[in-house]
Amino acid sequence: MSGVTGAYDRAGDLPTDAPVWVATIYWLSSVLMAAGLACIGTWVAFGGGTRHFSISGFFTGSVGEGIGRTAFGIGAIITWLIVLVFAHAGAKKIFGKKS
Secondary structure: OHHHHOOOOOOOOOOOOOOHHHHHHHHHHHHHHHHHHHHHHHHHHHOOOOOOEEEOOOOOEEEOHHHHHHHHHHHHHHHHHHHHHHHHHHHHHHHOOOO
16 A cells, blocks of 8 residues: 555655545544454443453452453543544544535
């Protein structure tokens, strides 16, 4: 894809004259990857079935399912907020403001 866009540098940024469809594909694939990661946390936190959590460190051993699901739930909510902000900022950058 870098041959189409002319992005041969190691920064990975698209050139300013890159076609809109290429920028859209880059943006959409990034949003979908971030959403996929958010789905994993959402599934662990809110999905059906029992979950077994354990931690290591000062407090080792088994942790209750409620504590583990709460931790994953907070992480999932934060991740979804990041995905929404990222999607909105990218869409505004690519498609511009509609008046």
